[in-house]
Amino acid sequence: MAGGDPSSDDQQSRARLILPAGIGGVALWGAWALGEALSFDTLAGNREALLAYRDDNYLTAALLFMATYAVLVALSLPGATVATLTGGFLFGVFPGALFNVLAAGTGACLIFLAARWGLGERLARRLESGERTRRLKEGIDANRWPVLFLMRLIPVVPFFAANLIPALLAVPLSIFAVTTYLGIIPGAVVYTSVGAGLGEVFATGGRPDFSLLREPRVFLPILGLACLAALPLFRKALLARWTR
Template sequence: MSDTRFPLENSPKASQEAPAVPPPKKARVWRYAPVGFVLAGLALGYALGLQDYLSLGFLAEQREALRAYVDANFLWSSMLFLIVYILAVAFSFPAASVLTIFGGFLFGWMIGGALVAVGATVGASLLFLATRSAFGSFLRHRVDGSLRKLADGFRENAFGYLFVIRLAPVFPFFVVNIAAALFDISLGRFFAATFFGILPGTFAYAYLGQGVDSVLVAAQASGREAQISDLVTRDITLAFLALALVALIPTIIRQVRKRGDRR
C-alpha cells in the first residue's frame, strides 16, 4: 500500500511558489505618507514666506544682527542652523546654496562647512528614505530592457555614480536624492557618497560665504540684491567639473574591464 499521508508533497502545484499577496490597501496608503508629509511641509514653507528669509537679500539686511546673535550664542546658533539646514533639505526647499553661504558667513568656512555637510547629508537621507518608502520598488517591478540594465548598473556602482554627481552640482540636489531612491540604492552607500561627494563644493561655498560681506555691501550700494552668481566664478565651476571627471575615471575603467571580460 502506498503512503498517502502527504499526497500533495510532490505535485507540480505544491512545488510552485505561492503567488505574492498584495499588501492591504491601508498599508499601501501609509507607504505614501512620508512623501505627503514632505510635500505638505514644502507647501507650508512657501505659505509662511520662508523663501524671503532664505535669500542673500535678507542676509544683506540682517547680517550685523545675525552675526551679533551668533557671537553671543554660538553653540545654540550652530544647533539651530543645523536643524534649519536638515529641514530645508528634507523638505526640498530650494535654498541649499544660500544656506551654505549663510553658514560660511556666520560661522566661518570650516565650522560652517562642517555644519552644512552634516545637515545636507542627514536631510538628503531623510528625503531618500521618504521617497524609497513610497516608490522604492517602482523600477524593479515596472521597467525592463535598457532601463532595467541602467538601474542594475547604477545599483552595482552606486557609490561611484553618486559620488561623481555630488562632486559636480549639475543636477539639483533634491532631484538626486529622489532619483537615487528610485534606483534602490542602500542607505549606507547613499549616505557615504553624499557626505564625501559634497565636501569640496560645501567648503568652497562656505569659503565664499566667509567673504560675502563685501559683495553684499557692493550690491546694496548699486541698489540691487546680491545674487549667488556674484560669488561663483567660472573658475570655480570648471574646478567642480574637473573634480567630477577625475572621480569618474575609476568607474569608467571598471565598466570597460567588465565589458571586456564579457567578450
C-alpha cells in the first residue's frame, strides 16, 4: 500500500519534540534552582576538598570535571563560566584549557544534535516555505564557516543560542563541531588563565579579575582572528559589488 500513515507521522513528530522540550524545562529549572549552587562562592567554599580530590585521583577528577561541564552545556544549565574557571584552578592553564574546550565543545555538540533531531526538520520545512526566510537560510548556508567561526570568536550571540541556531538551520555536524572546538579556544584560554590564578584570589578573599579581557594583548589577537574569519564575507561582498 503506497503512502504512510499520517497519524503515525504526527506521533513521531510529537515524540521528537519531547527531548528538546525536556532540555528546555531542565534549563529553566536549573536557572531557578542552581544559580547560587553553581557560583564562584561555591567554588571558593569547596576549593580545598576539590584540590585534595584532584591530588589523590587526578585522572578521575579530570574525567568527572569534563563530564560535568559537558552536561552543564548540553542542558543549558547555569555555571559554564564558573566551570571554566574551575578548570583553570584545578588543572592550570594547560591542560585546563584543553579540558575546558573538550567539555564545552562536546556539550555543544550534544545539544546541537538534540535540537536538530527534535526540531530541525520541521523548522527547515517552514524556513523553505517563506521567500524571505528561504533567502536568509541560503545566505547563511553559503557562508557557514566564517559565520559560525564569528559566532564563537565574538561573544555577541549567547553560547546556548550559538548551539541551537546552526541546528535549526540544518548545518552539518562536522562543520558545527570544527568551528565550535576551534572557535572557543581563544576565549577558553583567557578564562582558564583567570581560573589558574584563583589560588591567590582565594587567599585574599577577593573576586576573579576579568580586566584581563580588556587588555590589548588579549583582545587584539582575538579581534585579529575574527577579522580573518570575516575575510571570506568581505571578499564575497566586494566581488558581488564589482560584478554588478
